[in-house]
Amino acid sequence: MNLSGHYFTYDGKSSTPFGLKFMHLDTERFKKLSADIEYQTSYKKGAREHVINGTKFTDTPLEFEVEFISENPIEEMSARKIKRWLFNKPDFAKLYADMHHDDTYERINGVMKRTYIKCVFYSPEEIRFAAGLFGWKAKCLISSPMAIQDEIEMKFSDFTNDIVVPVDTDLSGYVYPLITIHMKTGSSDVSIINKADQSRQFKIVDLNSASKIFIDNEVGTIVDSDGTSWYGNLYNRQFFRLMPGNNPLTINGNIASLTIAWSNSRWIV
Numbered sequence: 001m002n003l004s005g006h007y008f009t010y011d012g013k014s015s016t017p018f019g020l021k022f023m024h025l026d027t028e029r030f031k032k033l034s035a036d037i038e039y040q041t042s043y044k045k046g047a048r049e050h051v052i053n054g055t056k057f058t059d060t061p062l063e064f065e066v067e068f069i070s071e072n073p074i075e076e077m078s079a080r081k082i083k084r085w086l087f088n089k090p091d092f093a094k095l096y097a098d099m100h101h102d103d104t105y106e107r108i109n110g111v112m113k114r115t116y117i118k119c120v121f122y123s124p125e126e127i128r129f130a131a132g133l134f135g136w137k138a139k140c141l142i143s144s145p146m147a148i149q150d151e152i153e154m155k156f157s158d159f160t161n162d163i164v165v166p167v168d169t170d171l172s173g174y175v176y177p178l179i180t181i182h183m184k185t186g187s188s189d190v191s192i193i194n195k196a197d198q199s200r201q202f203k204i205v206d207l208n209s210a211s212k213i214f215i216d217n218e219v220g221t222i223v224d225s226d227g228t229s230w231y232g233n234l235y236n237r238q239f240f241r242l243m244p245g246n247n248p249l250t251i252n253g254n255i256a257s258l259t260i261a262w263s264n265s266r267w268i269v
Contacts, residue, residue: 001096001097001102001104001115001117001147001268001269002097002101002102002103002165003022003031003095003097003118004022004023004024005022005023006021006022006097006098006100006101007019007098007100007101008020008021008022008094008095008096008098009020009094009095009096009097009098009099010086010095010182011085011089011093011094012093012094013085013130014098014099015068015098016155018070018074018078018081018082019070019071019072019074020068020069020070020082020135020160021068021069021070022067022068022069023067023068023069023135024067025067025069025127026067026092026137027064027065027066027067027137030140033235036251039153050261051183057264059110060139061142061143062145062185062268063139063140063141063142063189063220064140064141064170065138065139065140066121066137066138066139066140067127067135067136067137067138068072068082068086068135068136068138069123069133069135070134070177073131073132073134073240074132074133074134074135077175079133082136083095083124084231085137085138086121086138087121087122087124087136088120088121088122088124088126089120089217091120092119092120092141092143093118093119093120094116094117094118095118098120101133102114104147104149104266106149106258107158108112108152108168108239109152109154113149113152114149114150115147115149116147116150117142117143117144117147117148117149117267117268118142118143118144118148119141119142119143119185120140120141120248121138121139121140122141123138123139124136124137124138124139124141125137125138128204131133132224134213135155144168144170144246144265146237146264146265146266146267147176147266147267148263148264148265148266149264149265149266149269151262151263152261152262152263152264153213153259153260153261153262154189154196154259154261155257155258155259156251156257156258156259157241157256157257157258159255159258161253162195162201162248162249162250162251163248163249163251163258164247164248164249165242165247165249166244166245166246166247167242167246167247167248167264168243168264169244169263169264169265169266170264170265170266170267171244171264172244173240174242174243175199175240175241175242175243175244175262175264176217176218176239176240176241176262177217177240177241177262178193178214178215178217178241178259178260178261178262179199179212179213179214179215179217179240179258179259179260179261180212180213180214180215180259180261181207181211181212181213181255181257181258182212182256182257182258183207183208183211183212183213183253183254183256184255184256185253185254187206187207187208187254188201188206188207188253188254189203189204189205189206189207189252189253190204190207190213190252190253191203191204191235191236191250191251191252191253192240192250192251192254192258193249193250194240194241194242194243194247194248194249194250195248195249195250196242196243196245196246196247196248197241197242197243199246199247200238200241201235201238202233202237202238202239202240203234203235203236203237203238204222204230204231204233205229205233205235207233207253208224210227211225212225213230215239217239217240217241217246222234242260242262257267264267
């Protein structure tokens with residue numbers, strides 16, 4: 001994401017009307033590509049080498065300093081609006097680069113997608129010169145270990161042959177998508193077999209007729225449009241996951257349509 005020296009959009013609002021840009025007077029340009037990875041290893045005496053048993057991102061979130069600078073002095077009324085908009089939010093919000101300098105645009109299935117980070121800005125300090133207030137220095141805390149691409153959604157209604165879901169993520173691990181299943185009349189078991197994941201099967205037994213089922217595979221919930229949980233119908237307690245690359249899926253069941261939505265991870269810079 002190319003933020004340095006440019007306007008930006010945060011929490012749905014552009015910095016352009018305020019004349020604010022990310023600049024570096026007392027800070028350095030952010031250079032980390034992602035959060036740190038922790039490797040779990042063991043030593044094989046016979047082979048005289050370490051082997052990797054697993055990886056995880058560090059539990060400490062990414063944090064760095066930023067500066068918001070205006071070329072002209074900022075009036076008091078504008079300063080109040082900016083501070084209310086930017087600082088000490090109760091939850092993470094999306095930060096995009098300015099559209100005119102955004103190098104993350106990708107066209108996927110005919111739709112333009114951009115990359116963002118979810119972050120909060122806190123502990124602001126004023127930057128003043130003789131002519132008045134010109135901006136703030138603050139800390140930026142990021143919610144995820146990498147940047148996130150706008151959500152991709154694919155809808156299918158023909159399951160005669162395998163469907164293919166292409167996942168172009170920069171993260172080497174699993175991707176846990178959101179799935180919406182719209183059933184036809186007549187109850188049935190529903191299964192999704194991912195041939196890219198050693199034919200791992202996700203299966204819900206005895207789904208109701210004409211039900212709309214919402215599955216959050218990352219959180220681990222299965223509910224219908226009435227809010228009723230179907231977790232007890234999950235076979236083997238295995239939720240669905242996607243692999244980086246093409247995922248050929250075999251779909252079985254009395255399904256009218258199936259929608260899969262996910263977000264690719266991207267390097268931050």
